[in-house]
Amino acid sequence: MSESLTPTVIIPVLNNPTGLARCIEAIRRSGTEFELIVVDNGSTDETLSVARRYTDCVLERPGLTIGAMRNEGAKIARGTILVFTDSDQEPAQNWLILGVGAIASDPGIGLAGARVHAPPQSRWVARTWDLQRRMSDRAGDIGWLEAGNLFARREAFEAVGGFRSDLIASEDVDLSFRFRRAGYRVVCDPRIVNYHHGDPQTLVEFFQKEQWRGSSGWRAWFTQGCPITELPGLLWPFWVVLGLPLLMGILWIFLPLAGWFWFWFWLPLAIVFWLAPAMVRSSQVDHKANPSFGYRSELIALYFLYGFSRFASLFSRPDRKADD
Numbered sequence: 656m657s658e659s660l661t662p663t664v665i666i667p668v669l670n671n672p673t674g675l676a677r678c679i680e681a682i683r684r685s686g687t688e689f690e691l692i693v694v695d696n697g698s699t700d701e702t703l704s705v706a707r708r709y710t711d712c713v714l715e716r717p718g719l720t721i722g723a724m725r726n727e728g729a730k731i732a733r734g735t736i737l738v739f740t741d742s743d744q745e746p747a748q749n750w751l752i753l754g755v756g757a758i759a760s761d762p763g764i765g766l767a768g769a770r771v772h773a774p775p776q777s778r779w780v781a782r783t784w785d786l787q788r789r790m791s792d793r794a795g796d797i798g799w800l801e802a803g804n805l806f807a808r809r810e811a812f813e814a815v816g817g818f819r820s821d822l823i824a825s826e827d828v829d830l831s832f833r834f835r836r837a838g839y840r841v842v843c844d845p846r847i848v849n850y851h852h853g854d855p856q857t858l859v860e861f862f863q864k865e866q867w868r869g870s871s872g873w874r875a876w877f878t879q880g881c882p883i884t885e886l887p888g889l890l891w892p893f894w895v896v897l898g899l900p901l902l903m904g905i906l907w908i909f910l911p912l913a914g915w916f917w918f919w920f921w922l923p924l925a926i927v928f929w930l931a932p933a934m935v936r937s938s939q940v941d942h943k944a945n946p947s948f949g950y951r952s953e954l955i956a957l958y959f960l961y962g963f964s965r966f967a968s969l970f971s972r973p974d975r976k977a978d979d
Contacts, residue, residue, distance in 0.1 A: 662689050662755050662806070663734030667724040668742040669696040672705040674852060675742040679709045682740075685751045689738070692728040696721075722818030722826035725802065729809075729817055737812055739805040743853035744771065746804075750849055754806040757844045765811035765839025766831060768800040771851040780861050781854040783953045786940045797843040798884060799831035804849040811839045824868045825875040832879040861957065862964040869968030891932070892969075895962025899929045933958040 664682060668675050679691065693706040697717025706713045716727050729737050736758055740746060757767035770792040773785035791797065802818070805827065815833045818826045831841050855861035869892075876885055902925040910921070937954045 661734050662736040662738045662751065663692060663728075663732035664689050664738040664740065664751075665692045665694065665725055665728035665732065666740055666742055667694045667696060667721050667728070668698065668702055668706065670698045670700050670702055671742040672698075672701040675702060676705050676709070677852075678740065678742050678744055678746070681745045681748075682751060684748050685746075687751045687755075689751060690732065690734050692732060694724040694728045696724060720820055720823060720826070721802075722822055722830075723820035726817045726820060729812060732809070735809050737807040737809050739802050739807070740849060741803040741851075741853070743851060744803050745774070745850040745852060747848035747850070750847060753844065754847045757842060757847065758806050758808055761840065761842075763838075763840050764842050765808050765815075765834040765837070766800055766805060766841045767844055767847070768805040769843050769845050769847040769849070771801055771804050771849050771854075773854045774850045774852055777854060778856040779953060780858060780957070781856050783950055784854070784861070784957055786950065786954060787957075790939060791843075792845045793843060794845055795843060797831075797841055798835075799828045800841060800843065802827035802830070803851060804847060806847070808839070811837070815839075819875075819878075822871040822875060825871040828885075829875040829879060832882065836880075858960060862960055862967075865961050865964035866968045866971060869965035870971065872965070872968070891958075892962045892964075892966035894929075894932065895959050896966045899926070902929060930955065 666675065666678060675693070682689070682691075690712070691710040692712045692714065693710055694714045694716055695703055695706060696719060697715070703713065703715070712731070714727055714731075716724055719727070725739055736755055738751065738754060754767060758764055770788040772788075773781040777785070811834060815830070815837050817830075819829050822829060834841050853864075855864045872889055876882070876889060879885075906921055906925060933955045936958060937951045940951065940954065
């Protein structure tokens with residue numbers, strides 16, 4: 656690989672020595688030259704010793720948001736391509752080569768990457784939610800990319816000011832929109848495969864993770880200029896929590912006029928109408944990915960749990976985390 660394309664891999668971490676070692680070993684399997692910077696968020700276990708064992712460049716930056724940690728690594732990076740991943744990720748063998756190649760293929764590309772994958776040994780919650788991710792994992796320009804599987808042209812990254820350091824989550828969504836606003840392409844290449852061992856495996860973990868992820872959603876949306884394309888996802892939690900009570904209220908008002916005999920006729924229709932968006936969305940899942948009815952039912956359930964968790968995020972104060 657030429658010197659001009661030598662990448663710098665930046666990994667934020669907090670108390671995850673096993674994951675950090677697995678992530679770095681996976682990257683090294685590519686046999687490609689790269690610079691590695693580990694940014695520690697104040698680990699209290701063996702993480703720092705593991706980081707120092709694998710690299711000479713370890714930054715200790717306790718108390719920062721994950722976006723600020725990534726920016727700290729970018730400040731001292733020598734590579735012209737900045738590569739961001741997390742300690743709970745496990746890149747495929749050709750991950751680094753394909754990611755750098757995607758950036759190098761077009762000078763107009765500012766960001767390249769793909770949706771992360773659930774590990775093969777995942778439980779049903781992670782496997783089912785992975786079907787949702789695969790729906791947007793298509794080659795070509797994309798609205799936003801995940802920071803755990805992200806390749807950035809350094810000059811473009813610096814031009815837009817890097818990640819916002821004040822966001823607890825959604826910093827990758829915000830960065831992608833600022834890249835696009837600055838005239839750079841944001842491109843998805845599904846060949847850039849990275850397995851996310853941090854995917855929630857249980858319903859409780861799923862609720863907690865999505866509650867945390869939703870903590871900066873509305874804030875990021877306003878600073879991005881209120882893009883209409885992101886509004887349905889932001890409004891979905893309100894439909895999940897308030898949609899059925901609203902429909903029941905309408906029935907309560909109008910049924911006396913039509914007669915209470917019709918209540919048991921209209922009630923199932925109201926419930927179906929409430930479920931309809933999730934049912935339509937689940938029907939769009941690639942049949943080749945998983946054609947069974949059971950997976951569609953599970954996906955509908957996760958859509959609603961997602962809605963409840965994101966609604967709860969409006970009233971919570973999440974902790975800062977090094978891996979998202």
